[in-house]
């Protein structure tokens with residue numbers, strides 16, 4: 001079983017690769033990035049990070065080979081490819097500000113990957129996430145079940161972590177659902193949030209829960225404000241969990257950015273929804289009952305993603 005991570009000389013990509021290696025289910029992780037020139041020197045970040053990570057294997061006890069490269073030939077016959085290539089935002093920017101640069105990167109990277117692994121499954125991480133998933137789907141021409149974006153596991157993990165802190169309860173016992181686009185319009189769903197089966201609304205006051213929902217929506221920005229660049233540990237762990245679910249055919253139920261063709265009344269858009277994830281990619285998009293208010297929030301989130309998608313389409317027309 002072979003996984004490729006593109007952008008793996010950077011923060012999220014290298015963390016995805018390392019999290020996969022530490023889980024020890026894959027034979028090989030190929031870490032692709034571009035070479036970097038500084039004066040008369042050339043550096044190879046993906047090769048350096050792969051070597052550094054491989055050198056932890058005797059200590060951590062994993063067998064997964066980590067191979068850094070700048071050559072897509074080395075990615076041949078990958079079962080799953082994770083795309084983290086692109087620029088991260090800086091303080092004061094929104095994810096949508098990355099649209100123009102990252103859409104070019106994601107499109108070109110996807111085409112290279114498909115040349116060497118025409119049957120692969122693609123997990124997109126680059127932002128703006130929902131539109132970058134659309135770009136990878138269009139560029140790859142793969143079935144929509146094989147192209148998806150990672151955001152929901154991360155956003156739900158933030159929500160669960162904040163709840164665990166507030167309630168002083170293990171994060172493992174908090175189950176939650178969050179839908180919509182990976183932006184400030186995302187939709188955490190308290191009605192579908194439980195602590196070991198107990199509805200969270202019975203355990204926490206409404207104003208505290210509302211504050212946690214708001215903090216979750218801006219969770220990415222909170223980290224950008226603290227570090228000057230965006231997060232990588234939780235995003236890396238989240239993408240690795242998706243890769244594991246697919247490769248081990250776990251049939252896990254996760255929120256991922258999936259292509260909607262009528263589900264939830266939304267068409268031709270990648271948006272975060274719960275899916276069953278296993279061999280072959282998305283086996284099923286799960287349609288949960290939403291009340292009027294929840295559906296309204298989801299529709300607003302879809303509208304925001306569609307407006308970024310329209311901007312991307314316009315960029316393509318003007319090219």
Ligand SMILES: NC(=O)C1=CN([C@@H]2O[C@H](COP(=O)(O)OP(=O)(O)OC[C@H]3O[C@@H](n4cnc5c(N)ncnc54)[C@H](O)[C@@H]3O)[C@@H](O)[C@H]2O)C=CC1
Nearest residue numbers: 007009010011012033034085086087088125126127150235
């Ligand atoms: N979906 C999500 O929840 C999250 C998404 N992100 C996004 O992930 C992306 C990466 O973030 P970081 O790793 O922090 O950035 P980074 O700058 O540390 O790494 C990005 C890497 O992509 C590489 N790259 C650029 N163009 C490339 C190309 N054409 N081919 C191969 N590699 C190329 C760069 O050389 C760099 O090493 C950003 O767009 C960021 O917004 C970050 C966190 C969470």
Ligand SMILES: O=C([O-])CC(=O)C(=O)O
Nearest residue numbers: 089095127220221230231
């Ligand atoms: O906030 C960002 O730009 C990166 C990201 O998507 C996240 O951490 O949720």
